Amino acid sequence: MDLWSVLEERIKQHGVRVEERLELLAGLKSDHETGGAVISERKEMLVLRVDDMAARSKEALRV
Amino acid sequence: MKPTAITVSHFRGWKSEHRITLDAPITAIVAENARGKSSLLNAIEWCLYGAVVTQKGSGIDERQNWELRTRVENDDTEPTSVTLELETAEGSALITRERSANAKAREADEFTIQDSNGNVLTADSAESWLADSGIPDWETYRRAHCFHQEAARQRVVSTTERSAILATLLGLDDDLALRNTIESNQPSKLFTEIDKTLEALNEEAHRALDLPRQRLGELESRAIEIRLDSNQLSESSANTFRSQLVVRARDLAARLDLTTDFPDESDAAGVRNWASKWPATARSSSPALASLEDHRRRAAQFDQLVTDHQQVDGTWQEAQSKLQQERQSGGDEAQREAGVTAANAKLTEANTALEQNNAKVKLLVDAKAAIKAADHKDECPVCETDVPGLEERLEAEIETLRSDEFVALQAAQDGARKKLDHAKSAKDVLDALVSAEARVRGRVDEQREKLRELLSINESTAVHDVLAEAKKQRESIQSEITGLEGLASDRDRRIEDHQADWGQLDLIEKWLGATEKAESSIDLSALPEWSEFNEALDELAGFGSDLAFLGSLARDVQAERSKSRAAEVNKALGKYYSLITQDDTAIKVSVHTTAQRISYNLVDASDRPAVPILNQAAINALSLAVLFAQSEAQASADSWELVVLDDPAQSLDTEKQAGLARAIEELADCCSVLVAAVPGQFSDRIQDFVSKPRHMVTLGPWSQTDGASIESEVDR
Numbered sequence: 001m002d003l004w005s006v007l008e009e010r011i012k013q014h015g016v017r018v019e020e021r022l023e024l025l026a027g028l029k030s031d032h033e034t035g036g037a038v039i040s041e042r043k044e045m046l047v048l049r050v051d052d053m054a055a056r057s058k059e060a061l062r063v
Numbered sequence: 064m065k066p067t068a069i070t071v072s073h074f075r076g077w078k079s080e081h082r083i084t085l086d087a088p089i090t091a092i093v094a095e096n097a098r099g100k101s102s103l104l105n106a107i108e109w110c111l112y113g114a115v116v117t118q119k120g121s122g123i124d125e126r127q128n129w130e131l132r133t134r135v136e137n138d139d140t141e142p143t144s145v146t147l148e149l150e151t152a153e154g155s156a157l158i159t160r161e162r163s164a165n166a167k168a169r170e171a172d173e174f175t176i177q178d179s180n181g182n183v184l185t186a187d188s189a190e191s192w193l194a195d196s197g198i199p200d201w202e203t204y205r206r207a208h209c210f211h212q213e214a215a216r217q218r219v220v221s222t223t224e225r226s227a228i229l230a231t232l233l234g235l236d237d238d239l240a241l242r243n244t245i246e247s248n249q250p251s252k253l254f255t256e257i258d259k260t261l262e263a264l265n266e267e268a269h270r271a272l273d274l275p276r277q278r279l280g281e282l283e284s285r286a287i288e289i290r291l292d293s294n295q296l297s298e299s300s301a302n303t304f305r306s307q308l309v310v311r312a313r314d315l316a317a318r319l320d321l322t323t324d325f326p327d328e329s330d331a332a333g334v335r336n337w338a339s340k341w342p343a344t345a346r347s348s349s350p351a352l353a354s355l356e357d358h359r360r361r362a363a364q365f366d367q368l369v370t371d372h373q374q375v376d377g378t379w380q381e382a383q384s385k386l387q388q389e390r391q392s393g394g395d396e397a398q399r400e401a402g403v404t405a406a407n408a409k410l411t412e413a414n415t416a417l418e419q420n421n422a423k424v425k426l427l428v429d430a431k432a433a434i435k436a437a438d439h440k441d442e443c444p445v446c447e448t449d450v451p452g453l454e455e456r457l458e459a460e461i462e463t464l465r466s467d468e469f470v471a472l473q474a475a476q477d478g479a480r481k482k483l484d485h486a487k488s489a490k491d492v493l494d495a496l497v498s499a500e501a502r503v504r505g506r507v508d509e510q511r512e513k514l515r516e517l518l519s520i521n522e523s524t525a526v527h528d529v530l531a532e533a534k535k536q537r538e539s540i541q542s543e544i545t546g547l548e549g550l551a552s553d554r555d556r557r558i559e560d561h562q563a564d565w566g567q568l569d570l571i572e573k574w575l576g577a578t579e580k581a582e583s584s585i586d587l588s589a590l591p592e593w594s595e596f597n598e599a600l601d602e603l604a605g606f607g608s609d610l611a612f613l614g615s616l617a618r619d620v621q622a623e624r625s626k627s628r629a630a631e632v633n634k635a636l637g638k639y640y641s642l643i644t645q646d647d648t649a650i651k652v653s654v655h656t657t658a659q660r661i662s663y664n665l666v667d668a669s670d671r672p673a674v675p676i677l678n679q680a681a682i683n684a685l686s687l688a689v690l691f692a693q694s695e696a697q698a699s700a701d702s703w704e705l706v707v708l709d710d711p712a713q714s715l716d717t718e719k720q721a722g723l724a725r726a727i728e729e730l731a732d733c734c735s736v737l738v739a740a741v742p743g744q745f746s747d748r749i750q751d752f753v754s755k756p757r758h759m760v761t762l763g764p765w766s767q768t769d770g771a772s773i774e775s776e777v778d779r
Contacts, residue, residue, distance in 0.1 A: 039244060043610075053596035062267075
């Protein structure tokens with residue numbers, strides 16, 4: 001079995017957030033050629049969204 | 064998949080087109096240095112990977128300033144071109160890369176692939192074919208399929224390079240790439256960032272709760288400053304202020320004749336909105352005060368005209384006085400005119416006397432000249448009377464007329480002229496004073512006319528009446544001004560009162576609002592922003608958790624796979640190392656796993672790092688052994704079946720060169736080998752003692768005009 005199949009199997013066996021983790025694994029696999037650019041962008045996007053929402057919440061608390 | 068032939072044209076040292084077959088198990092390019100061996104091997108790389116192989120970033124430091132096309136004499140405009148003929152599972156294919164002779168640095172190459180069905184692919188479709196075909200990427204090719212003399216030592220000495228190469232050798236490229244991707248995203252750091260964000264938000268929530276209380280305290284301090292009693296901080300007090308503000312403003316508006324709307328006293332928001340604007344409204348355009356400026360302007364006109372009149376009148380009186388004095392001291396105009404006339408007559412008389420004297424002198428001179436010319440000197444030339452001593456007597460008379468008489472007459476003439484000048488001067492002085500008096504009188508008349516116009520009275524009004532009327536009207540205007548200024552002053556005072564009341568009302572309202580906020584608690588969960596923040600946070604935390612989990616899983620799987628692959632790889636590595644070195648020293652790949660990372664090393668039988676104890680020749684041998692083991696593994700995976708060796712025998716002694724030839728012979732069982740070598744023992748070994756079919760290509764001397772050339776090609 002190749003790496004990806006092994007990891008898929010392990011994720012399924014673990015039984016927690018299986019769907020999300022398989023999706024992330026698929027992303028990492030397809031991102032293989034681009035040196036992880038897509039995953040990095042997704043992470044940056046999530047971090048920015050959290051920062052943005054935190055800033056909005058702060059603003060709402062100040063009103 | 065493997066290349067079966069290569070055709071080069073205008074690539075580095077190669078000029079005209081040359082085709083070399085690569086389908087034999089071993090192809091050897093034999094030539095002295097600088098004849099084009101390495102260029103031929105490099106051509107495969109350029110054909111497959113393009114510009115990346117020409118730069119320092121290729122991973123081979125020596126590629127810096129690497130020329131794609133070596134300039135030779137009579138170089139033409141033909142493009143650089145390399146074509147690889149491939150044998151694939153589906154049939155044969157052609158890969159061609161071309162670059163025009165005058166291509167700009169950023170200009171893309173022409174890259175075409177003709178697949179096994181004869182379809183010609185270009186651009187993205189060609190790149191897709193390449194990616195799907197199983198041809199390794201450049202990094203894998205560089206590490207697992209070719210031996211660059213310049214990078215041989217680095218392959219095993221550099222920790223990073225060695226670990227990457229050994230991961231490839233173990234077939235764990237994907238594992239390594241996956242873990243690099245995961246680790247570069249630092250999933251554990253995400254949780255630290257989440258904690259920091261939550262902490263900052265928590266502080267903000269606490270601050271938001273404390274803020275109204277602080278604000279209340281500030282407002283109460285401010286209330287004391289503006290003299291508001293604490294019992295005035297109430298809604299009823301606010302109502303009183305509102306009512307008071309509106310009532311007082313209505314009263315002021317009536318006094319100012321202002322027509323404006325007022326809010327309902329019970330409408331707090333309406334009063335707030337109106338109260339801040341009321342001072343500007345009250346100051347702006349009061350009909351009652353509209354005439355104040357006109358009155359002020361008219362009063363200023365009066366003041367100016369009366370002042371001007373007084374000033375001109377004073378000047379006139381002064382001119383009159385001077386004129387009167389002059390007349391009294393030197394006579395009036397008629398007397399001065401008569402003085403001038405008399406002085407003129409006197410001068411005329413003096414002039415005539417002087418002329419008569421001059422005529423008499425002339426007559427006597429003529430007579431004297433006639434007597435002098437006559438025979439009889441005592442006879443009068445006019446009456447022919449005999450006058451004794453006539454000539455002498457004439458002479459004496461002439462002398463008298465020319466001296467004493469002339470001087471007396473001239474003095475009389477000068478005296479008459481001076482008297483005339485004096486009379487004229489006296490007349491001019493009086494004339495000037497008369498003119499000046501008339502001019503000033505004109506200005507007085509002008510000022511009076513202006514005053515009459517301002518007062519609207521006719522010309523018949525006497526001067527003293529005009530001034531009296533002016534004084535009367537000025538007092539009337541001043542009375543109006545005083546009244547209006549009183550109104551304006553009253554307005555300003557009331558506006559100040561309004562602003563003070565408004566300031567107090569504003570503070571009471573803010574205090575009431577702050578009291579309400581201070582008494583209420585903040586329900587974070589009710590904020591839509593808060594729930595959106597939590598959603599984003601959950602998603603980021605989930606992502607971080609999944610990434611961390613996958614990182615941990617990948618590390619475990621990589622460790623397991625490393626161990627399971629190590630035995631097989633070590634067998635191949637040991638075989639090739641032993642073949643090349645003729646030495647039984649066991650060298651193997653060691654996997655070092657920690658909680659954070661997995662690294663690979665080359666160790667001896669005692670698990671000690673092998674590289675530090677090896678000499679240069681042994682390091683080269685080890686580098687080759689690793690490469691051969693990699694190539695064998697790749698070939699067995701039906702991947703790329705060609706290994707390219709650029710002068711691999713360099714720095715190996717005779718024994719190891721023979722061993723290398725045997726190792727190549729062994730490797731040729733799994734994949735084709737393309738090897739470049741200088742003529743010598745190693746190339747002779749390949750040519751004469753290897754049992755596998757081989758294609759021997761000998762290159763001729765490099766020519767400045769023709770570039771590299773093939774001297775001979777022999778199949779053995």
